[in-house]
Amino acid sequence: MANIHDVARAAGVSISTVSYALSGKRSIADSTKRRIEDAVRTLEYRPNAGARMLKGSRTHILALSAPMHAGTHAPAHMTFALAVATAARRFDYDVLLLTQDEATSGLTRVVHSSLVDGIVLLDVSRDDPRTALVRELGLPATVIGIPRDTAGLTCVDLDFDGAARLAVRRLVDLGHRKVGLIGQAPTVYDRGSNFPLRFRDAFLAEATQNGATVAFTPSAEDSAGVRGAFDGLIADLPSMTALVMHCNEPVQSMVLELLNQRGISVPGDLSVISACSSFSTDHLNPPLDVIPLPAELSCTRAIELTMAQLAGHVEPHVELIEPTYVDLGSTRSLTRS
């Protein structure tokens, strides 16, 4: 493997000239620069990562802390991890994967050994021990999700409160006053995972404020659980005319299957909205109106914010991504038929 000396020799210059030509930190004559670039290409030179880490104070690696809990939805998780890695590459950064217990303890390790320049936290719960750790470590870091105490943290997430309000308002505007809400698995709420709670609470508040009645139920991810959840809603709110689903894909398709079996037509008998879904709803039957969970956007922004922290000084703050409503025809108006 060629090193900077080889390049310097090939181009007939000193190594510092090569370094400056490549980094652009000092002006180098065009002709010289060209010769150097040629040599780099011919020799397939790549700066040695270790040396770069050691001398420059940048490692060009970010830690991605991605624990998996019981309720973690693997596809969504995967989507986020992928989006983070892709976004990081746009800034010439690689991603070190820290999972399970390493998601917490590994952070200290990689930071103390100066292996990473920054941290991205995935799937934070309300009181996540990693937030304290991140504050303590003092490295550029961005949290995807909103923990209870955001002091000193930079956080990005979809505005789940806004998404909940958007869903409620849409339905209220269409004349619905009895609305069901199917949420995540019960364990998810118990664990204090933050976004399901944020969504649910904002949903209930907004509904109350708009004179709508809501029946809420979590739902396990099997057909019995789904049936139970749905029956529960019907029992609570027999005159329900609209349903919002803030849950994983399997549950949503099982619910649609159930509706189909029972001859409940969408949106004829029931208006349905898929809220904060990380998957595309247009292959569902029927396709559902959706307020998408923009994984790419969140992750891209998270990386941008981490880079900004690395570069200048960005004060810690919370950034909420504005929710959007995609109408695919699964809701209908009750006022004018």
Added chain:
Amino acid sequence: MANIHDVARAAGVSISTVSYALSGKRSIADSTKRRIEDAVRTLEYRPNAGARMLKGSRTHILALSAPMHAGTHAPAHMTFALAVATAARRFDYDVLLLTQDEATSGLTRVVHSSLVDGIVLLDVSRDDPRTALVRELGLPATVIGIPRDTAGLTCVDLDFDGAARLAVRRLVDLGHRKVGLIGQAPTVYDRGSNFPLRFRDAFLAEATQNGATVAFTPSAEDSAGVRGAFDGLIADLPSMTALVMHCNEPVQSMVLELLNQRGISVPGDLSVISACSSFSTDHLNPPLDVIPLPAELSCTRAIELTMAQLAGHVEPHVELIEPTYVDLGSTRSLTRS
């Protein structure tokens, strides 16, 4: 952050002594070693990763090449990535995540910049461009999956052929002669993904050899696709008494749901086996006999093999993991009632 000089000063020894005490490469007096270990603990010393990479020829990082194709099942993929990361940690290795296009091009990049000591390839297809790359790069590498040409490669995977034979023999032993096989999504076979093809072909061959008739169908991952697939099997083989599913979890639960709807009891009317499934089948209704896809085992072994390559010299070879049969009561004998 404390460095080795600080530790040396605190312990009253030279830095080389510290280094030897920690690496164990030369004998150090017990009393000295203790003092050094104390200093390490007090100062929270961690060797600087960059320096270690630069001087030692080990980076303690592995590249995990994990592309996502259209047909990739995210939960399974996640399980493997996780298992790799966990296994790597047991050898004091971290994992650099290379996804999408970077899964290929990133390999060259990280190897040329000496950022990684070895490579693990996930989800290789029959003619995966990454295999050529790995051969060319000449770094320790392990492939999870079996490409068409394994020359010069170290590969690990479940013995899918053996798994197929195991499933067939189990059913044949129980007296079944008409067997349905539901496979992955059609696109998976078109792409040349290796294990679905291996399983299917071995299954058909073994059945023929045992005088059993097989109807095979791929299946898309939605309820219409599942229904269509199942109806296709019935049409091909009306007297089918057993069904093997080599497909993802959602399809398997949809099939069970369908059987339930149609009043087909398991195993009363139909014996069912879940083949090479990365998930637990005991929460399915009913729980299914399964030949598990041992993600942890494969990944652990892959890491062991990579480490072996790093250490001494392991000749490239293919290692197949023996399949096991877990009986959860979803098959029954036709011969003695």
Added chain:
DNA sequence: CCGAACTATCGAAACGTTTCGATAGCCCAG
């Protein structure tokens, strides 16, 4: 009781960068 063999430790070189300070050559104002 001499030196061989071993043990515990140290000093210094090397790994491949980045970056600071120096300098050689040039242009142009005074």
Added chain:
DNA sequence: CTGGGCTATCGAAACGTTTCGATAGTTCGG
């Protein structure tokens, strides 16, 4: 024609390890 201020380049130090070779000190067989 002197020298101040550029531009383009170079040399050398520094980053924090690992590891080779050297050296005191100790043990022990003959």
